Structures are given as structure tokens and as C-alpha cells.
Amino acid sequence: MKTTTLTCALLVSTTLYGFAQQKPPIDHSVFDSWKNISAQNFSKSGKFIYYTISPQEGDAVTELKDTKNNLLFRLERGTSPKITEDEKFFISSIKPYYKETREAKIKKKKQDEMPKDSLAIFNILTKESLNLGAIKNWKSPRLTKSYIAYQQELEVPSKQDTVSKQVKTDSSATKSPAKKAPAKKETVLVLYNLESKDTVQIWKADSYYFDDNEKYLVFSKKGADKDTTGVAGLYLYDLAKKSQKKISNGKGNYKNISFDDLSQRLVFLADKSNEKALIKDFKVYNYNGQTDTATVLIDKQSAGIPANWYVSGDGNLSFSADGKKLLLGLAPIPKVKDTTLVDFEHAKVDIWHWQDDYLMTQQLVNVGRERTKNFDAIYNLETQKLIPLVDDNFSRVFFTSNGTEEWAITSRTSKENKIATQWSMSTPQDIILVSTNNGSKRVIKENHVGQSYLSPNATHVVFYDMEKSTWSVYDIATQQETSLSGGLTVSFADETNDMPAYAGSYGYAGWSEDGKGIYINDRYDIWYLSFDGKTKTNITNNYGRQHKVVLRAQIFRNNDPRKPSNVINPKKQLLLTSFNEKSKENGFFKLDLTKKNGLKEVIQSKNVYKRLISNEDQTVYALSKENYAEYPDLYLTKDFVNLTKLTDINPQQKNYNWGTAELVQWTTPNGYAAEGILYKPENFDSNKKYPIIAYFYETHTEGLYSYHEPAPTPSRLMISYFVSNGYLVFSPDIRYKTGQPGKDAEEYVNSGMKFLAQNPWVDESKMAIQGQSWGGYQVAHLITRTDMYAAAWTGAPVVNMTSAYGGIRWQSGMSRQFQYEKTQSRLGATLWENRDLYIENSPLFFLDRVKTPVAIMHNDNDGAVPWYQGIEMFTALRRLQKPVWLLNYNGDEHNLMQRQNRKDIQIRQAQFFDHFLKGKPAADWIKNGVKAIDKGIEWGLEVTE
Incomplete structure (x- = not known):
């Protein structure tokens, strides 16, 4: 009996162990169903929380819960949810079924024939839910309580009344007459009362807007092409009185509807010029309820508007908090094209001039932005005086959130410095105070390289000087500048900066509530620096630097646009996030600023915390928690x-062979301490030998406890897929010195792989490397310096720094010179100052040494790295008769954006490494490629023995 029992136990144990070992690996079919969380938010009091769960492809679901984790409402295909201010109603759009939309796209249906969104309303108190049917769009007041509005298509009543019609939701007016031809449909604006469920149908309405306080609905009507009824214009609907009033007459473009904070006054922009007019003549209109209609407040003839300028239709339009000032945009009247010219008789040419402020490529990229560019002005509603604040010699203006204070700040860059931006990342600027009372200007800092910040009450301007790595403050009243960081030995500049450029700061944590100081970050800790320069206090008591823990204040944004969100109240506990540079652990601290030693550790763990949100009073929090093995699900907490x-x-993840992540440390050949992350399969067996792929960019170990979702990537290595499928993946950190980016990659990547190869479970003959963009460059360099890799995959690599140096980043239109001199390439010199340095770090000149099979991905719409770099690499290796493949995903970008392309590259990448590292048969595209004549017919993905 004893023997039998032991045998049974062994059998059960073996069976369970075998089951664990037999978990299937992730394959390409699982991606679409893997879900993620988005749009998480609390209700105002924190009683309710809601979020959306979406598969990578398919139908989402939105859930509403209370803080006891009770599910109150689950809405299939719900999206863009919102809870009313009184927490009575939950409102959400409902997307059409993914399958229906897909079928409609396949059938190439027109936009108006595509499946429509619908709208759901859930009464949290009564648990009643209601679907309002297909809609085009919906809006609600910022402080929603009782009303929403939406547009939907309804059948036109036989005797249509253009006056608003009040009906019940289930009105028979929306039903088609039986056994008759389909009735004509039109878009109608529907005002919906959440409490009574009554609706007001407003026919012929076009655009619509609510005020913040839920007092009014404003809408425009276009009217017919030949409008003889006088319908066209702008209307104001009083929600309390249930009455509407036409406040502006005539067809036109009505936009930027803006109420003052008390909803007592309304302004808007309107262009009522002929639709074919080449210049749109916008005017600012004003309505305060004391007149029958809105009147023109400002137009291009108004006193104060510069000659040949006008009111911009693209400018901001908003009141100050006290309702005494109106912010608007002005712009030069644009030149218009001569419509009598015949296009085919005139040249189309770009003329590049060496003294242009910006390269022609930048100008072309920014044409749309330049056409809508406008310049801030203030209209004083008490004095009725218009004050232009800046012209086209200045950058944008920064105001306080209230807009009531006199001072704002702007900047000005000289022509010479604008030109220099193509090779220098640090552009000197003059920082200028501008008065919103009279438009006067005061230069307070000349040729400043760094950042400037206006205090919330506009009494001070704080500067970070990148050249000196110092903080200072300018007192607007006394016109004196005071050093903030002077006398402190700690560095406020990025201590890890390894680029031949000025180091940035660690930023500021927040402003003091009393307006007398600012909280500044160093690498680890937070300092309070008073504006008078007398108080310099490390509020985290140097804990961060002593323990190599990065502490950062977590300040939650409030919902009031008038309240600055980055103000620290010293009477409230301050929540800090933490990151331990040694252990890579993350967590939270709390800081009581009323106590001398008020810093208290809450939690440090082998997890990453993200998506942190709170209710308005910060009494409850939600966040995600993750590590490599644990998906970042959503959690609720009060104490962390x-x-x-x-x-x-x-939950399906537990059914697949997943993996583990561990920190690896070694010493490089030149004696540098090095770190990396090693990912192993869940069923790792130290008695087996595994192929290994190194994936790198710059540094990765800060993400030791990050989750890696199995999703088609933009062209990076999908770590979770390869680990699940029996690979080891290694992500080493790379540290750089100026002038030797290629050698630095060798120093860290190669030495790290050799260090791991000492383990008997690493197959030294089956090692590979993969990188995208900057990582792609390093892959290209490494295979010219070593034969230790059995395969390599490089995405969007620069292989010729001499030709890339003069190239263009097509997405922005900028010259690429700054990258090589100042930033990522870290060469620290111009091409003419050190030509040999550019050649030494250009893999193209050494491709004759390559013995490693290499796949290149480089796409013809790459806006960051010119795709001819990939072509240079491919044509050189092809000429040299080296095994090389080039994938160009037509029309796609630097990182793949189209999901079908992301799916495709994952399959090909797996096939490539499976062949060269596991000895599996080569897919047809690897053996034979795919000829142009077969493009779209054959994909070459078949694998045959």
C-alpha cells in the first residue's frame, strides 16, 4: 500500500509538472484578444470609478463600479464615458460592432452609410439604462447635471416646423410611415433632459455649444443655399426658461463661442462674408442679454488693430476670470492667390535662400500652421480699448490661469539664432514681460538658453539657465533677479547627461501656495527655494540621494480651469512617487511639510505603478500595478x-508559457559597471541550451519590473513573444562618451552577451541582435566589428553619417545636423571639424567585414531617418554578396503605424530568428524573396521543408 501511494503521488506530481512544462507558447493569433485599460476616472466625490477595457482588435466594454468594487453598470462597446456633477447619471457613447464596421469598410461604403455610434444613459440611483439610438455626436456642459445635447438623423416631418419642437424620447415623429417610400432624413440637434427624459428637437442646427454652468445652449443654423426664410444665424436657448432667441442674423461661420465665468456674457467669432470670398473677414461679436441681438465688438477697422491686420478666425477667444478682459487673436491679412492664373502655365518651384529663418522643408511642413498663426491681443471691456500684445517677431504668450493679472511673458529669437537651430539644440532667446494693461514690454533676460516660468500670480519669473546649470528668479515688482540655487553644492542639471549638449534640469515640482517660493527637483530630492534667496531647504531631507531613490511630487490636476494645478499646499500631506536606482523598485512616500522629519515610506516593491488618478479631494486613488509577469490591472486604494x-x-495569460525578468550586472572590458535585464521563459531549464537575442536602444533597466504586452510592435523586438517561444532576451544598458557611439555599443552589448555566454544554458553559437532607429544604427555597427552573432535585425538604421548629416527629418523638415553634433549620435563636432570621426562611426564604410545575415526594415515614408540609409546598407551588402533582406512597408513611417504591417513584421521577425537561431526551415521570403509582379498576390510567408 505504501509503495502504491508513493507511486500515485509521483505520478500526480509528474503530471502536474508536465502540465506546467506543456503550456503552449504565445503565437500570433493571441494578439487581437489581449486587452488593455483606458479612460479610467473617478466621479467628483470618488464614490464611483469607471474605465474602458479594449481588445487590440474587437469590441470594447466600459464598466462603472463603486469603491467597494461592486459592478453597477457594464456597457458593451462603451467609450468616452462621463458622470454628471451630482453623480446621478452615467453617460457613454456606444461604438458600432467592430465586425459591422469592418464589413462596411470592405464594401467601401460612404461615410454616411457607415455604422453609427449610439448613446447610453444610466441612472445610477434607479439602475435604469436607456439607449438613445444612433447619433452623430454629443456634448455636455463642463459641469453637467441635467442636460446633454446630441445630433442624429431623423425623418423630416411632413410639415416641417423650423422652430424648436419639444417632444418625448419615444416620439412617433421619428417613425417612418408604413408602406411608403423612405422619408427624407435630416440631421437634428436634440437637447435632452436627463431627469425628465424630455427632448427638444432643433431642426437645421449646425454647430452647438454649452456654457460651463449649464444655463444655455448656443447653436447655429446654416439655412438653405438661397435662404429667404431668415433661418440662418446664431441662437441662444435658455435651459431654465425653455425658450430660444436668435442673437445673430445671417449665414456665416460661427465659432469660438465663449461665456464669461458667470455665464452672463457671451462672445463669438463670425464671418458673414460671401462663401467664395478668398479672405474670411471674422469679427468678434458680443451679447450680454440686455440687447435683442449680438453686436460687433471688434473688427479689422477697430482702433488698436495694426494696419493690414484683422481678427483671426483661428485665434483664442476667452474671458479673464473677472470678466474684465477678453483674450483674442490678431493676424496679418494674408496674401491671396490670383484665381485668374492658369495653373499649367506657371512654374511650381521652391526657392531655398541661405538667409531664410528656417529651411524650406520646415517652411513647407509648417505651411498649415503658418496660415493659422495668430498673435495675442487683449480687449479691455471696461475701457473698451484693444491692446495688441505681440507681433510676428515674438513667440507665443504665456498667461496665468486666471488671466486677471497684469503680466504675461513671451520670448523673441534673433534671425541668426533661428537659422542656427538646424545644428544647435539650444536656441538663445530674449525673455520679455508684456503688460496686459497697456501692451508695454520689458526685456528681463537676454540670450537666455533654458526655460522660463511665470508664477501663478504673475509676481515672479523663474529661470533655469542650461549654460550655467542654475536656477534664479526675477521679481517683477522690484525688477531684481535673485539666485535660487547659488551656494548649493548639489547639481540641478541632469547628472546622467552623456550628450555633447547642455544638460537639462530635473524640472520643478510645484509653486508654493503663498506665492513666495518654488519647489525644485534635483536628481533624487526636492528643494524649497524662497524667492528672496534666503531659504534653501531640502524638504525630503536628502533621503533620496543617500539611498539613491528618485522622489517626485505627485500633484493631481483639478477640474477647475481657473485653479493652477501645480501649487503645493504645505498644510496637506504630499504624495511622492519613488524609484530606487539600485534595486529598480518603485513605490510611494508621503511627506508632511509641517514636520521636520515628515518623510515616510509607504511602499517599495518589485512593481511599476502607473495610471495614478484621484478624486477631487484626494481621498481615494486608483492605479495600475505591473511587473513582467503581471498585467497592469487597475487597483483601488486609500493608503497605497x-x-x-x-x-x-x-486571465488567459496563465494558460501560456510566460517568463521572468532579472537584473544582470557585469564589468565591461574597460572596467565600467554595467547592467541589463535578462528575460527567461517560464519553463526555463538550466540543463538546456537557449538561443539569445540582445535588444537595446540606450538604457532599459529602469523598466525591470515593466510588463511587456504581447502586441504587434512598431518594429521593436516583442520580448514577451520570443521569451514565450523559448528564447532568452537580453536588454543591456549602454553608456556613452562623446565621439564613440559605435565603440560604446561594442563595450556594453558585446561584453554583456559574452558574460551571459559563460552560462551553460546559453548557446553561444546562436546569439542575435535586434534594434530599431538608434538601436538599428548600433546593430549595423556591431556586425561590422564582430562575427559573434548568428543573425541581426536592424530597423531604420543610419549607416552613413556623412550623407545623413546633411539630410532632412522629413516629418519636421529640420536638418539632421544637430543630431550628430549635439544629441543622440554624440559626435560633438561638425563633419568638417572631424571628418574621420564621422567615417569611423559610419557602418557603411566597413560593410565588407560583415559575415552576419541581416534583415533591414526601412520604410519609404520615414520622417525621422531618410530611408535611403536603409537602401545604402542593402545595396552595399548586396554588392558585397552578403546575405541581406530589406523590408519597405509602403507609405508607413519610421515606426510602423499600420496594424496590418505590425502584424506582418512580427511574423517575419519570428521566421527570421527561428531559421537562423533554431534551424527551422526558411520561409519563402527568406529563400526567394517576393517579386514585384507577385506583390499583393504572394507574401512569401509559407514555410516548406
């Missing part, structure tokens, strides 16, 4: 120690 799990959206 006790977490209530709200979601479990990917």
Missing part, C-alpha cells in the same frame, strides 16, 4: 498598501 483589484482583464 491595501489595494483592491478592480480588474482581471487578461
